[in-house]
Amino acid sequence: MTFDSKQQATVTLAEVAQAAGVGESTVSRVLRNHGSFSRKTRDRVMAAVEQLGYVPNRIAGTLASAGSRLVAFAIPSLSNIVFPDVLRGASGVLEANQHQAVFAVTDYDPGREEALVAAMLAWRPAAVMLAGLEHTEGTRKMLRASGCRIAEVLDLDGTPVDLAVGFSNSAAGRASAEFLLKRGYRRIGYVGHDLERDTRAGKRFSGFTETLQAAGCALVDRQINAGPSSAESGRLGLEHLLARSPDLDAVYFSNDDMAIGGYFHCLARGISIPSQLAIFGYNGLDIGRVTPQPLSTIRTPRVMSGQVAAELIVANAPPQVVDLGFELVEGATV
Incomplete structure (x- = not known):
């Protein structure tokens, strides 16, 4: 050729x-x-x-027109279905209103997010959408000075720059702890991923442990794995946790990916769920609903978060906070 x-x-x-x-x-x-x-x-x-x-030439069209049609997304990951779900919800609204979505992946790195936001703002987008409310001060300064709409999604625990759409991660952590306590579990452990990089998981963990302490039931043990969440990380995390604390009666996972990995570990080792060990996750992923025992978890409105944020952007709505709440799914693993 x-x-x-x-x-x-x-x-x-x-x-x-x-x-x-x-x-x-x-x-x-x-x-x-x-x-x-x-x-x-x-x-x-x-x-x-x-x-x-x-x-x-859409860029030339943007420069020649009264306003941009680009909406830039800075998302932490593409391997975690949570963020593609947000994009899916937003894209339908944006396309229907002749806006074009572009995105970049930060890998949960605040410094990388700052660099990507700077690069995206150079294209003069109509709006920027980000996950969570925690950013570097440099990122926040750029966002405030950009003159475009800013939508922060999937978290309400903090002060938004402009628009915030989602739910309280701290409240989700508290609800998870209250549910396990109500079911009679007292020797509770935790398996999670990097809580400093994933600040939303950190907020859930704080809400969870504070609720346990208020009930006079401190967390027995925890296993925090470096790197992003995954089923493999959850399986290994539970293995290490139970090696140290074999008498746990329940384990709270940072998300469903990790919890599904823990579920597989129990299947492989013959650990009966929930009679020997209860498992609780977060996100309400489809895979958790189709396991032999549906996963007990918190279901989050990921698609709706993207959809509502996009609707506010195209409507040029005033700055506001929209709480979409979450749903506790009892499942069959608790």
Whole structure:
């Protein structure tokens, strides 16, 4: 197979207009689906676009128009289904309102988030959406000075820059502890991932342990694994935890990924759930509902968080906090 070493020239708006026999402004109106033009004119323009392989220059359109149509997302991870769910909820609203979503992955690194936010703001987006309320001071300064809408999702425990949509992670941790205590569990352990990088998991852990202490039932032991959450990390974490504290009667996991890993460990070792060990997760992932024993967990409104945040952005709503709450799912592992 051979390739032409010369780069093909970019097809211009003027060439599309010439091929369609109309003016450049008419082509622009058709492509933006804005303004007046006949169906016949639209068909001629779109035929010319297809024939020439024309790709609109959205950045140029943004600079020439009154406002940007880009909405930038800084998300911690793509391997965790939580954040693709948020993107899915937001994308439907944005596409319906002719906005374009772009995203970058921070890997839960605040410094990386700051660098990515700076890069995205250089494109002058209409809005920036981020996970959580904790950012570096540099990031917060850039967001406040950007002049665009800011939506922080999946956490309400703190002070937002502009729009905040989600739920209280601290309250989710408290609700989880109250549920286990109500079921009679007293020797409770914890398996989680990096709590300093994932500040929302840290807030849930704090709410959980504070509730236990208030009830006179301190956390017996905990296993915090370095790195991101995963089923493998949850399985290994529970193995290490039980090696130190074999008489635990319940374990709270930082999320469902970790809890499913713990569930697999119990299956492999013949540990009866929940009679020998109760397991409780967080997020309400689909996989937790289809295990032989549905996972006891907190179900979070991830898709709705993205959807509502996007609706507020396109409506240019005033700054506000929207609490979508969460649902405690009893399941069959507690």
